[in-house]
Amino acid sequence: MSDQSAATDDGSDTSIESTDASTDTDIDAGIGTDTDETTTDDSPHETPLQPPPLLTGEHLPQLRATLANATHLLVCLDFDGTLAPIVDEPDAAAPTTANETAVAGLVDAAPVTTAIVSGRSLADVRTRIDGPRIYAGNHGLELAWNETVAVHPVAHERAARLETVCEALETVLGPIPNVRIENKRLTGTVHVRTVPPAARPTVRRLTRTVVDRVGGDELEVSPGKRILEIGPTIDWGKGDAVDVITSTLPDGTVPLYIGDDVTDESAFRAIDADGISIRVGDEDPSTASFRVRSPAAVARVLDWLGTAGVELVGQRTQSLSGTELWNDDPRVGPIPERWPTPVANE
Known part of the structure; x- marks a missing residue:
């Protein structure tokens, strides 16, 4: 989790110029300022990791092109440091009002599946942000899928x-x-x-x-x-949870993941070049495609996705037959078979 020293108590970012939520410039975001005790992903790479570029309006053509080629959009969101500002007392963490509103809008959008992927326990994070039908808790070790809950057996x-x-x-x-x-x-x-x-x-x-x-x-x-x-000590993390979720969605789904810490790096790698990955915080080296400064900047990204982004995705999904692609809810299929021998949550 990263510090959000530029954010105020209500989640607003005083270092980023505010713009109207319907404009493309809303996606502009600043750089974090607290680099104390920064940790980076220590997995092997052919070349040293670099800080991803700051996400600005200049990247909109790339984002539009990615979404325009999608049949569906999967939005996976970390909680602490992403939807909620980092606070000294973990029990006091809460999403900003802007992020709550933006998530609710994405949940209601037909061409979007929204999931929360958190290091918090499933029971904890589900009380802090409402709406999505998919939650992955404990860094992907437990998964709530509609009303079904499974725990990694190991x-x-x-x-x-x-x-x-x-x-x-x-x-x-x-x-x-x-x-x-x-x-x-x-x-x-x-x-x-x-x-x-x-x-x-x-x-x-x-x-x-x-x-x-x-x-x-x-x-x-x-x-x-x-x-x-x-x-x-098992080879399983947030990236595996994202893979499980993605495996239930139709071909052509574009995954997007936003997170702020080292534990999100496996999810960024799972997204890879097929989707959009965004790290929240300062200039830490990361495998993410882009970075933004704070939860306030995350809200602007989600607002843009919920308006202009959804319209792009919808251009292709309107021609698809939902009954051929989905079971039950068109945005949440059945719990996937890939989960390794799930056991009931206790």
């Missing part, structure tokens, strides 16, 4: 071990001021945002030691921005 099996690790961390990290350990049932988060800077290296070191000793080879630690994520 994560389910290791939930007890995760609980033991979180309890050990409460004891070991307890003396350090302002550390918060969050047990999200399938993953855990150590929050260091309000920890004194001098103590943060100690928190990281002790966290890795506890996970190594108590979690063994079943659990691992992944870095984020002022957080440490603890989860099962």
Whole structure:
């Protein structure tokens, strides 16, 4: 998760010139300012990652061309740092009014499937943003599809071990001021945002030691921005959740993903050149196609998609027969078979 130091309490971006929501220039966005404790994707690449270009009106022809060739649009959105500004207390996080409104508009658009893909637990994130029928929680380890909920079986099996690790961390990290350990049932988060800077290296070191000793080879630690994520040692992340969702949609669907942290990089890679990927925040290296500055800028992107973007997609989808492509709701098909032996959510 990234800091949004240029955003005000209500989510407005004082460093970005406001424009009318119906204009193409709404998509313009600025650069973030807080680079403290930036982490980058550490997976191998042929060339070093570079910061993606700032998304501006100059990129509209490219976006229009991509959407004009689509039969359908999949919009996947992270929550913290994307729809909601980053706050010191995670329980206080809420989407900006502009983003809530924009998401609601996309949910109601016929040629669009909207999904929330978050590191928060499924139960948590579903209470914070309403409307979409697809939610992926715990970095893609649990999936809500209409009224069906499934959990990755390996994560389910290791939930007890995760609980033991979180309890050990409460004891070991307890003396350090302002550390918060969050047990999200399938993953855990150590929050260091309000920890004194001098103590943060100690928190990281002790966290890795506890996970190594108590979690063994079943659990691992992944870095984020002022957080440490603890989860099962399996090759599964947000990108896999996006792939699962995309697999149910018709050929020609254009996927779009917006996120702000290292854990979103697998989703950016899943989108690849076939879609549109946007990283929120400062000039961190990323595999995303573009970047915007803040949740306020995200709202302008979503507003543009909900008006001009949807009109472009609709030009092709109007000629398609929904009964040939979908089951039940035309924007949400059945839960896909690709999910690895799902178990019922408890």
